[in-house]
Every structure is written in C-alpha cells, then in structure tokens.
Amino acid sequence: MTSSELQSLYQEIILDHQKRPHGFGLQPGAAASSHQLNPTCGDEVTLELHLDDAGAVSAVRWDGHGCAISQASASLFTEMAAGHTLDELEVRIESFRTAMRSRGKIEPDEELLGDAAVLGGVSKYIARVKCAMLAWVAAEHAIAQVRAAA
Amino acid sequence: MVTPEFAPSALAPDTALSPADIARIRGDFPILAEHVNGSRLVYLDSGATSQKPLAVLDVERDYYEHHNSAVHRGAHTLAALATEQFEDARSTVARFIGASDDEVVWTSNATEGLNLVAYAIGNASQGRGAPASARFALKPGDEIVVTEMEHHANLIPWQELAARTGAVLRFIPVDDDGELRMSEAAALIGQRTRILAFTHVSNVLGTVNPVADLVALARAVGAIVVLDACQSAPHIALDVVKLDVDFAVFSGHKMLGPTGIGVLYGRRELLNDLPPFLTGGSMITTVTMERAEYLPAPQRFEAGTQRVSQAIALAAAVDYLSAVGMHRIAAHEEAIGRRLVAGLAEIPGIRLLGPAAGRVGLASFDVTGVHSHDVGQFLDDRGIAVRVGHHCAQPLHRRLGVTSSTRASAYLYTTADEVDEFLAGLAGVRPFFGVTE
Numbered sequence: 355m356t357s358s359e360l361q362s363l364y365q366e367i368i369l370d371h372q373k374r375p376h377g378f379g380l381q382p383g384a385a386a387s388s389h390q391l392n393p394t395c396g397d398e399v400t401l402e403l404h405l406d407d408a409g410a411v412s413a414v415r416w417d418g419h420g421c422a423i424s425q426a427s428a429s430l431f432t433e434m435a436a437g438h439t440l441d442e443l444e445v446r447i448e449s450f451r452t453a454m455r456s457r458g459k460i461e462p463d464e465e466l467l468g469d470a471a472v473l474g475g476v477s478k479y480i481a482r483v484k485c486a487m488l489a490w491v492a493a494e495h496a497i498a499q500v501r502a503a504a
Numbered sequence: 505m506v507t508p509e510f511a512p513s514a515l516a517p518d519t520a521l522s523p524a525d526i527a528r529i530r531g532d533f534p535i536l537a538e539h540v541n542g543s544r545l546v547y548l549d550s551g552a553t554s555q556k557p558l559a560v561l562d563v564e565r566d567y568y569e570h571h572n573s574a575v576h577r578g579a580h581t582l583a584a585l586a587t588e589q590f591e592d593a594r595s596t597v598a599r600f601i602g603a604s605d606d607e608v609v610w611t612s613n614a615t616e617g618l619n620l621v622a623y624a625i626g627n628a629s630q631g632r633g634a635p636a637s638a639r640f641a642l643k644p645g646d647e648i649v650v651t652e653m654e655h656h657a658n659l660i661p662w663q664e665l666a667a668r669t670g671a672v673l674r675f676i677p678v679d680d681d682g683e684l685r686m687s688e689a690a691a692l693i694g695q696r697t698r699i700l701a702f703t704h705v706s707n708v709l710g711t712v713n714p715v716a717d718l719v720a721l722a723r724a725v726g727a728i729v730v731l732d733a734c735q736s737a738p739h740i741a742l743d744v745v746k747l748d749v750d751f752a753v754f755s756g757h758k759m760l761g762p763t764g765i766g767v768l769y770g771r772r773e774l775l776n777d778l779p780p781f782l783t784g785g786s787m788i789t790t791v792t793m794e795r796a797e798y799l800p801a802p803q804r805f806e807a808g809t810q811r812v813s814q815a816i817a818l819a820a821a822v823d824y825l826s827a828v829g830m831h832r833i834a835a836h837e838e839a840i841g842r843r844l845v846a847g848l849a850e851i852p853g854i855r856l857l858g859p860a861a862g863r864v865g866l867a868s869f870d871v872t873g874v875h876s877h878d879v880g881q882f883l884d885d886r887g888i889a890v891r892v893g894h895h896c897a898q899p900l901h902r903r904l905g906v907t908s909s910t911r912a913s914a915y916l917y918t919t920a921d922e923v924d925e926f927l928a929g930l931a932g933v934r935p936f937f938g939v940t941e
Contacts, residue, residue: 356936357541360885364878369938395877395893396907419907421877422937485877 362475363482364422368430372422377432381415386503388495390488397424397485401431401492403500410439414493421485423476428489430470440497447490454483521828521836521916529828530917532557543887546922551707551866551913552891553757554738556821560760563820567813575812576786576803590812593819594802597767600822601733601752602743607775609768609802610815614734615657617753617768618701620781620805621730622661625699629669633779640728640778644670647696649727651676651684651713652903653706656896658732662701671698678903682709682858686717693721700727704736704752708897708911709858710841710866712736715747723748728774734758737767738915739837739864741830744769756814760821765814768805775801782807825916833916837865840914840923847927853934857904865914868895871930873939876908882936886929 380387384402391398397420404413414432418425435443446466450473453462458478462471476486521529530536533555538545547555567589573582575590591605598608611617627633628640642648648662652675666673676689693700700722705712715731722729731752736742738759744752751774756765770778780787780798784807789797798804825833844867845860853872871879880892891911894901901907912926934940 356882356932357885359541360882363881364937373938396898397877421875423878479881482877482881 359475359478363479365472365475367469367472368426369422371426371429375425375429375432377414377416377429379415380417381413384415386496386499388492388499390492390495392420392424392484392488395421395485397421397488399424399428399489399492401428401489401496403435403493403496405500410437411435411443416489416492418489420488421482423473423482423485424488427470427473427486430468430473431489431493434468434470435493440500443493444497447494450490451487453477454486519832520839521832523919525828526836526917526919529557530919532559532824533917534558536917540887540889541885546886546888546925548912548914548918548922548926549889549891550738550758550915550918551735551895551911553763554760554915555917556760556762557824559824560762560817560820564762564813564817567816572813575810586812589816590810593815596819596822597815600742600826601737601767601769602745603769604772606800606802607769607772609770609775609805610810611753611766611768611805612764612811613755613757613766614732614753615755615766617751617766618657618730618732619661620768621751621753621770621778622665623781624778624805626665626668627779627781634777636777637779642669642671642698645696646671646698647694648673648699648701649676649689649693649697650674650700651702652678653682653684653709653897653900654701654703655707655732655734656898657734658701658703658730659899662699672696676702678900680904682706682711682900682904684713686714689718690721693725693727695725697722697725697727699730701730701732703732703734704742705733705739705864706858706897706900707735707866708868708895708900708909710735710863710868710913711858712740712862712864715749719748735864735866738825740834750774756818756821759818760824761818762814765811765818767818770801772801775805778804780804780807784808786810828916834864836916837914837918838863840865840918840920841867843920843923844912844914844927847923848930851927851931853939854930857906857909865918866911867913868909868911870906870909871933874933874937876910878937879910879930879933882933883926883929886925888926888929890926 385405387402389400399418401416406412414435416428453460454477462474464471476482535555571585573586575587594608595605598605625640628637629642677685729749731749733752733754737754752769757763787807841863848854855870857868876892893908
C-alpha cells in the first residue's frame, strides 16, 4: 500500500533519530546559537555550536519540536558535525543543501555527510526540503556569528 | 452566457443529496477524477480552497472570449456588456446572502475585506471622511473584542488598528473543548466595546458560533459587529440581514469561485458613512489638485480596475450552489461531518479538536506521537489531500495545547466512501511511524 518513495522518505534510521534524538537539550557554554522557525508548519529548532580550544566543533546541542524530518535532521546533523572545523562544516552544509534542492537528482554525498545522507529521499518532496534544512540553516547562522565575533 | 449544467429541477427539494446526486455533481468537477501518487484523488481540503465546477470555468472563459472590457468606463458596446455582467454578478451574490446590491463590495478575498473595514475605521479615527464618519472613530481606551478562535485574518488587522488608535484589543476565551466562554463574553462586552469581530464557523473546529447571542451583547452596548463568514457562506445558508450583523466577509475561492475575488457586506448606512480604504480611480465624483469627493458605496471601496472575470465567475458559483440548494448542501456536509467524527473516535491515538456535535463537514485532530506534516505526507502518498499545520490559527492551537493539527474538510462533492478511505488511511499512520504508546 505504502509507496517506495514514502518508505525511502521515512527510513527506519530517520524514525530512530526522531524517537531518540542525538544532542537534544541545550547546554551552557555554547560559542553561538541560532533559532530557526518554519512559519508554514511551526517547526522550530534552536541549535548551539560548542567549540574546542582549536575552534573545531566539540558538540552540537539543540532543542525544538516539529515533524519527523526536521527533528531527525537536527539529530543527524549533530552526529555528523562533531569534530569538524567550521570550514569543514560549511562545505558539508552546502553539499547537503545542493542535494536537498536537486528534486531527487543528486544523492547526498555519504562520505561527507555520513548517516545524514539517508535524508536524500526528502529532496523529491519539495514541500519538505525546508523541514530537512532547518537545523542546517541554524548551524549556518551560528557559524556566521562565531566568525563575526572573531 | 453559459448555463450551469446542474439545473435546479434536477434535484428534488428538501432531501439530502443522494449518492446519485453526488455522482452527478462530481461529474461537473473534472479535477476530482485526477490521480495523485497512483491513487484517485480524495480531496478533503475544501476548507482551504474548494474545487471549481465547469460552469464556473466556462463562464470565466466565455467572458474573456466574448465580453472582456473595462467596466464603469468607456461608451462602447463591450464595455457596456461587461459592466452589466459585473453588476449582475453583484446582484446575484447580494441575493445569495440576503443583502441589497449596494451593500456588496468586491474585494480580493476575506482578508482584504477585514483589512478594508479596519483601515477605514482607522482613517475615520484620524478624522478622515465625512462628518458622519466620526461615528466610527476610535480613541484610546475604546475596546475591540475578538475571540480566541479567530483565523489570523480576523485578528491581526484588529491588533494593528488597536496599535494605531490606542484602542485595547480583548478576546473572548475558548474552553478546553474549543467552545466560546459565553459567560466571559457577557462580562467582556461593555460600554467601552466599539467593535465585536468573530468568526461564524471556526476554520479549525468546524463549530458554528452563537451569532444571535453575540450580536445581542454587541447591540446592547452599541458596538459594530463584524462577521467572518469564510467558512459559513460556502457551507450553510447565510442571511446577513437575519443574522443582523453590520459587516460580513467571505472569499470566493472557498465556494466554487475563482481566487482573487471576495465579498464585503456592509449595512448601507454604515458603508456610506465609512471613509475609503484604497483610493484612486473609479471611486470619486469630483477631483481637484487638492482634494476629492467620494462616490457612495459600493464604488467608494472599489478603487482601480476591478476583478471582473472573477466576480462574474463567483456569481456562476453562487448560481451553482443555489441550484443544488444550500440547505441540502448543509445537510449533506453535516452527515459527512458526523461520519468523520464517528470514524475518528474509532482510531486509537486520535484527539479531535473541538466538540463532536454541532459542526459542519470539517474536523481537525491531533495524532498522538506523529506531527501533522508527517500525517499529511502519509495520506498524500495515498492520494488523500488534507490540510496540516496551524491553519492560520496559532492562538487557538496554543490554547488547545497543540502546535499544529491535521484537518479534513468536505464539500458538496465529498462522498461517504472518500471519508471511509481517509479514515482507513489515517488508521495506518501510527503503525507506520512506529508509535504505539
């Protein structure tokens, strides 16, 4: 009954991340944070970047609520981001965005994005791309804040 | 003119629509035969926008093919024909709601109608308009009362008007079931109340508000009554004179008409004392370099080139609805609403928003553990179109303890089978997302 596209949109790993999200809950000591809201559906993510002494990401923490895609995407971003420099993170955000905007034509780069590549199925659903991008846009804004403060 | 295919004689009066009636009606809506994601479309989003019958599409095309011209200007034959059709459309819509022709103002949609009233009152508050316009002027301490269940379109224009004039915006709260607390309404509406604006039928709950009781409270203190009839005009017989409201608004696209056309009804003596909102061509008598004199209503509120084809098409939509019969449509949708609510109660993990009884063919609900966007995506996979999100009513959702909901909304073409298909699909949502608690 359920189409393969829908199965691919809601892969088990995505639903797992939604139910048991990584990095959920804000913590003191963030270098920057950004709150993003999707006004059409009310999905919300507040995302924090925690940096180590070398300026690399030591942890991403986040809080929010919304659909399975937006919440799983925040969790998958959290998992992917740890250990990367801000430059590396920006490359990954841009790569993810390109795949998301491709209407299913470009598969996300698994080497760059790790498990977050499972979100590739979202790109066929134009209305849901914003959901998947929410945490990534928050991270982008947080990175810009760190750079502006430097 | 194109004649609607659905002739009044085709249906016996005062009986609910039979399956055969619905089948004939559906034949007039080509889009209902579309397939979406491999399944036949089940369109349960008429509360957002309705589908359009051929009679409406044909009239709009016919206008552009044979009569297209500027209205209320020009001496040539086509201009005269277009003007006649445009004004006939106004009469048709006026009759549909029990109003007089000059009490019907064309707008883009209900949102513009509400803004028109709010901005015109704001202009009166700044001393604009005729001396009689002063009756509308708001001053600091005056109160505007709305309800907690309003669509943002019947909330934000009043927030803005309050901010501009120093008036205070207050609201009638809803209880846990989503019903207006009428005892609080009685306490709230008092001598300071100048405007009472509320929705006839909630776009989230589908419930019909007690208009007579609210109007009585407003009348007792001399407040102006503004009715948002967006979700009532398409679905139940609407008589603005019987309801005794001062202003009412609705949108054409929710009642088989095209987008871009809506209606503001206003009582004649009020409309003619109200200063204009949009100004420019076609709404004046004499213009000098310093000032202008305005036409009476409705032209005073129709500056610039009008939505001619849309107005004519809306009249065709109204003719179609009248031919079927608003009482029969209402009876059909009430039955569909009951089927929806009964079916929702059978599915584990569904919380219906609003009371079960006394609603039109519309139900919003929360699926425990699954976000409305995911519910909508799952249903769309089966060709079932519903609305998800906050339905432009964030305060009501907040009050009911949810951030969003899923809404199924029916119309005259909705079948019992479609409701059953939707319910069967919905029953699969929580298992698919692995929600069991």
